[in-house]
Amino acid sequence: MQDNLEILSRAIKQWIPEDRPVSQAPPAKELEQILDLGLTHEGADQATLEQAIRDYLHYNPDVSQAGFFKLLYSGQNKPALLGDWITSLSNATMHTYQVGPVATLMELELIKQWNALVGFDQGEGVMVAGGSQANLIGMMLARHKACPDYKTKGAQGKTLVAYVSDQAHYSGEKAANVLGIGTDNLISVESDEAGRMKPAALDAAIELSKAEGKTPFYVCLTAGTTVVGAYDPVAECSDVAKKHDLWLHIDGAWGGPILFSEQHRHLLANSHLADSFTWDAHKLMNVPLTAAVILVKHPGALKACCSGGGGDYLFHADENADYNLGERSIQCGRRADSLKVWLSWKAAGNKGFSDKIDYLQQIKNQCVELVEQREGLEMLAPAVYQNVLFRYRPEHMTDEAQLRDLNIAICAEMRRSGGAYIDYARFKGRTGIRLILANADVTSEHLTELVDNCQRIGRELAAK
Ligand SMILES: Cc1ncc(COP(=O)(O)O)c(C=O)c1O
Incomplete structure (x- = not known):
C-alpha cells in the first residue's frame, strides 16, 4: 500500500505539471508505436508499471x-476526487445494504436531495452508470407502464413509439435499440430556432403514430x-403527454x-410534472x-420494472431488505458512486453548487457579449445555459461548407499551437465552435484570450 501511495504522490507532484499543454496526444497510430502496450506471459517490474502510469497521464487531455x-465536464472537484479514491480502496458494491452499508445510506440521502430539487415529493431513484443508462431506464419505466407484460412476454405485436426532440442526445437511440423498440420508432420532434421542442409538433407526431395504429408510450x-x-418547455409538453397518457x-x-x-x-420550471x-x-x-442517477416520481416503479432474479441467494428478506438497492437497478455488481457525490455535496452545500452556477452564468454572459462585439464572430444559437456556440465568418464567405471547414480548422489550429481545447458542432445546418463553461476556475480573462485567439486564427486562416 505504501508503494501505491508514493506513486500517487509522485504522479500528482511530478508527472502532471501545472504548465503542461491541455492536450498532447498524437494520432492513435503514432501513440501505439510509442507505448509499451503488449501484455506478456511473464509479468513486468515496478519501473515498467510506473512508466505506463506516466505515459497514461502524459497523453490524456488535462x-x-x-x-x-x-x-460537458471540466475542472476538478477535490472532495469528489478523494471520494473516488476511497471508493476504490474499500471496493463496496451496491446490490445489498450488507456489502455497502454507508454507501447505501449516502445514496438514499442523495436521492432524497435530488428529488427535492426536481420536485418529486415521494420520489425514489437509483444511481446508474451514466446519463445514457438513466435515459434507458426512463424509457424502460415508460414501457412498463404502457405494457406491463412486455417485461415477461415481449412486444406481442405492438409497435411502441417514443418521442424526443431533434436536439436530444443520442442515448435515446441507444435505448430504443437495447429495449427492442426499434430505432425507427424513436421520433425526432422538430425544435424551434433556439433548439427547444415544439409542443404542437410533439402533439402532431403522436397523433400521426396513433393514426398509423402504433402505440405511443414515451416522451423524453x-x-x-x-x-x-x-431547455424544452416542460409545462406545454407535459400537457401533450397527459392528453395522450404518456410517460x-x-x-x-x-x-x-x-x-x-x-x-x-x-429555465427548468415545472420539472415536477x-x-x-x-x-x-x-x-x-x-x-x-x-456518477449519475435516475429519479422517479412513483415509489416502487423501479423495482416493478427492473427486478428479476437473485432472490434466493442475494436479496435476503432480512431486517435490511428495504435498504437493498439492487432490485431497483439493472446491474448486479455496481460501483459505490455515492461517496464521491455525497462528500462533495457535503463540502459545498447546495449553496456551493448554486454559487458555481451563478458564477458560470455570469462569465457565460460576458463571453457572449465578447463574441457579439468582435468583428467576424457571430453566435449560432442563444446561450441560455453553459454552452456557447459561435463561429468565425469572414465578410466575403457565405458558403456553409467552406465556413464549416474554416471553423473546424480554427479548433485544430488552436490545439496544434498548444492553446485551449475547443471543439466544433453543428446546429440547424450551421457549424460553429462549441465552448462548454463548466469549470469555475475559468475567468473572464481566460475567455477574452480564447475569443481573441479564435478571431486571430480565423483571420489568418481565411487570409490563406
Ligand atoms: C443531454 C445529454 N443526455 C445524456 C447524455 C449521456 O450522458 P452520459 O455520458 O453520462 O452517458 C449526455 C452526454 O453528453 C447529454 O449531453
Missing part, C-alpha cells in the same frame, strides 16, 4: 485546466441540450443542476466519472 472547453424532454444547452421523462444529464440556483432555476428525471453528477458538478 480536463482540470481552465483551457479545457471541449466536454431535454433540460440542457448537448450542443446548445436548450414524461426529462433528460437533465447536463442541465439538471440549474435547479440548485434560485436565480436561474426558472415529469415522471422520471436523469441527472449526471459527473457533468456540471464535476464529480469524477461516472
Whole structure:
C-alpha cells in the first residue's frame, strides 16, 4: 500500500505539471508505436508499471485546466476526487445494504436531495452508470407502464413509439435499440430556432403514430441540450403527454443542476410534472466519472420494472431488505458512486453548487457579449445555459461548407499551437465552435484570450 501511495504522490507532484499543454496526444497510430502496450506471459517490474502510469497521464487531455472547453465536464472537484479514491480502496458494491452499508445510506440521502430539487415529493431513484443508462431506464419505466407484460412476454405485436426532440442526445437511440423498440420508432420532434421542442409538433407526431395504429408510450424532454444547452418547455409538453397518457421523462444529464440556483432555476420550471428525471453528477458538478442517477416520481416503479432474479441467494428478506438497492437497478455488481457525490455535496452545500452556477452564468454572459462585439464572430444559437456556440465568418464567405471547414480548422489550429481545447458542432445546418463553461476556475480573462485567439486564427486562416 505504501508503494501505491508514493506513486500517487509522485504522479500528482511530478508527472502532471501545472504548465503542461491541455492536450498532447498524437494520432492513435503514432501513440501505439510509442507505448509499451503488449501484455506478456511473464509479468513486468515496478519501473515498467510506473512508466505506463506516466505515459497514461502524459497523453490524456488535462480536463482540470481552465483551457479545457471541449466536454460537458471540466475542472476538478477535490472532495469528489478523494471520494473516488476511497471508493476504490474499500471496493463496496451496491446490490445489498450488507456489502455497502454507508454507501447505501449516502445514496438514499442523495436521492432524497435530488428529488427535492426536481420536485418529486415521494420520489425514489437509483444511481446508474451514466446519463445514457438513466435515459434507458426512463424509457424502460415508460414501457412498463404502457405494457406491463412486455417485461415477461415481449412486444406481442405492438409497435411502441417514443418521442424526443431533434436536439436530444443520442442515448435515446441507444435505448430504443437495447429495449427492442426499434430505432425507427424513436421520433425526432422538430425544435424551434433556439433548439427547444415544439409542443404542437410533439402533439402532431403522436397523433400521426396513433393514426398509423402504433402505440405511443414515451416522451423524453431535454433540460440542457448537448450542443446548445436548450431547455424544452416542460409545462406545454407535459400537457401533450397527459392528453395522450404518456410517460414524461426529462433528460437533465447536463442541465439538471440549474435547479440548485434560485436565480436561474426558472429555465427548468415545472420539472415536477415529469415522471422520471436523469441527472449526471459527473457533468456540471464535476464529480469524477461516472456518477449519475435516475429519479422517479412513483415509489416502487423501479423495482416493478427492473427486478428479476437473485432472490434466493442475494436479496435476503432480512431486517435490511428495504435498504437493498439492487432490485431497483439493472446491474448486479455496481460501483459505490455515492461517496464521491455525497462528500462533495457535503463540502459545498447546495449553496456551493448554486454559487458555481451563478458564477458560470455570469462569465457565460460576458463571453457572449465578447463574441457579439468582435468583428467576424457571430453566435449560432442563444446561450441560455453553459454552452456557447459561435463561429468565425469572414465578410466575403457565405458558403456553409467552406465556413464549416474554416471553423473546424480554427479548433485544430488552436490545439496544434498548444492553446485551449475547443471543439466544433453543428446546429440547424450551421457549424460553429462549441465552448462548454463548466469549470469555475475559468475567468473572464481566460475567455477574452480564447475569443481573441479564435478571431486571430480565423483571420489568418481565411487570409490563406
Ligand atoms: C443531454 C445529454 N443526455 C445524456 C447524455 C449521456 O450522458 P452520459 O455520458 O453520462 O452517458 C449526455 C452526454 O453528453 C447529454 O449531453
